[in-house]
Amino acid sequence: MARGSRRGPYICGIDAGLDVVSGKWKGLILWELDAHRVRRFAELRRGLPGVSEKMLTQHLREMEQDGLVEREVYAEVPPRVEYSLTEHGRTLNQALGPLGAWGVDRIRREGSEKVDVAEASHS
Amino acid sequence: MARGSRRGPYICGIDAGLDVVSGKWKGLILWELDAHRVRRFAELRRGLPGVSEKMLTQHLREMEQDGLVEREVYAEVPPRVEYSLTEHGRTLNQALGPLGAWGVDRIRREGSEKVDVAEASHS
DNA sequence: TGCGGTACTTACCTTTTCGTAAGGAGGGTC
DNA sequence: GACCCTCCTTACGAAAAGGTAAGTACCGCA
Numbered sequence: 445m446a447r448g449s450r451r452g453p454y455i456c457g458i459d460a461g462l463d464v465v466s467g468k469w470k471g472l473i474l475w476e477l478d479a480h481r482v483r484r485f486a487e488l489r490r491g492l493p494g495v496s497e498k499m500l501t502q503h504l505r506e507m508e509q510d511g512l513v514e515r516e517v518y519a520e521v522p523p524r525v526e527y528s529l530t531e532h533g534r535t536l537n538q539a540l541g542p543l544g545a546w547g548v549d550r551i552r553r554e555g556s557e558k559v560d561v562a563e564a565s566h567s
Numbered sequence: 568m569a570r571g572s573r574r575g576p577y578i579c580g581i582d583a584g585l586d587v588v589s590g591k592w593k594g595l596i597l598w599e600l601d602a603h604r605v606r607r608f609a610e611l612r613r614g615l616p617g618v619s620e621k622m623l624t625q626h627l628r629e630m631e632q633d634g635l636v637e638r639e640v641y642a643e644v645p646p647r648v649e650y651s652l653t654e655h656g657r658t659l660n661q662a663l664g665p666l667g668a669w670g671v672d673r674i675r676r677e678g679s680e681k682v683d684v685a686e687a688s689h690s
Numbered sequence: 691t692g693c694g695g696t697a698c699t700t701a702c703c704t705t706t707t708c709g710t711a712a713g714g715a716g717g718g719t720c
Numbered sequence: 721g722a723c724c725c726t727c728c729t730t731a732c733g734a735a736a737a738g739g740t741a742a743g744t745a746c747c748g749c750a
Contacts (some may be wrong), residue, residue, distance in 0.1 A: 457670030458594040458663050464673070466589060468708070471581045485727055496709060501728060511676075521717060522726045532673070539669035540581050546662035547580030550587070550655075591738070608697055619739060624698060645696045645747060 461539065464510045467503050469495050477513060478537045482528045512536060584662065587633045590626050592618050594663070597652070600636060601660045605651045635659060
C-alpha cells in the first residue's frame with residue numbers, strides 16, 4: 445500500500461497530489477465515480493475491466509481515508525454499499541483534467557489508434 | 568520499473584498521464600528541471616534529498632525515453648552531462664500545475680506545518 | 691599515492707504492490 | 721438443498737519497485 449511509503453513531509457504539492465492517485469486503479473476509480481456520480485461495488489467492478497475485488501476494496505478504503513470518496517452502507521437484506529466522490533474528490537478530478545488532456549495528446553503522438561481517444565475526453 | 572506494467576492500451580488520458588509520472592522521484596525531477604532549466608547529474612542529486620544514484624539514472628533514462636527530458640553529454644575530461652526538459656516535459660509540468668495546487672491545499676487541510684508550503688507554490 | 695569529484699553500472703536484497711484463490715454471512719432462486 | 725447474489729476479508733505468492741553498496745574509468749589536488 446501507499447500507506448507506508450510516502451505520506452511524508454511532502455516536498456511540494458505535486459508530491460502530495462501524486463501520492464493520493466498512485467495506485468493501479470485510482471485514476472480510473474476517480475473517473476468512474478465522477479462520470480456516474482454514485483456507484484455500487486459491483487458496478488465499479490464491472491466498469492474497471494481486470495480489477496480484482498481485493499484491489500478494488502483496498503483502493504476504495506485508501507481513497508476513503510484520504511477523503512476522496514464517501515462510502516454509504518445501507519443495512520439491507522442484500523447488502524448495498526454506494527460509493528461517491530466527496531468535494532475533495534471532485535476538485536481533485538478537476539485538477540487532473542489538464543493531465544488527462546496531456547495524456548490524450550501523448551497517446552495521439554504515439555499513434556496508438558487502438559485506444560478509443562474519443563472516450564478519453566474525460567473532464 | 569513502470570516499463571512492463573502499464574504502457575498499455577490506456578483507458579483514458581489520465582491513465583497515460585499518470586503512467587509517465589509514476590515513480591518515486593519523477594515529480595520532483597520534473598520540478599527541479601523546470602525550476603532550473605538545466606541541471607547536471609550531481610546537481611539533481613543534491614536537489615533531491617535521499618535519492619540514490621541508481622534511481623536517479625533509472626528515472627532520468629525512463630523520462631528520456633518518454634520524451635520528457637533531454638540528455639546532453641559533453642565529451643570532456645571530467646565527464647559533463649546536462650539534463651533539461653523537452654517541450655513535452657514543459658507542457659506536462661504545466662498540466663501538473665492544478666494537481667500541485669490541489670496538493671498544497673491538501674497539505675494545508677491536514678495541518679502539516681512542517682512542510683515548507685511557500686516553497687511548494689510551484690508552477 | 692591516496693583521496694575526492696565526474697557520471698554512471700552492476701549485483702544483491704528488501705519492501706511494496708498486485709494477483710489468485712478461497713471463505714463467509716445472509717438471503718433469494720431453481 | 722445446491723447454487724447464485726451481495727460485499728467484502730484473508731492467506732499465499734509472484735512481480736515490480738526501490739535501497740545499499742560496490743565497482744568503473746579518468747582526472748585534479750595535495
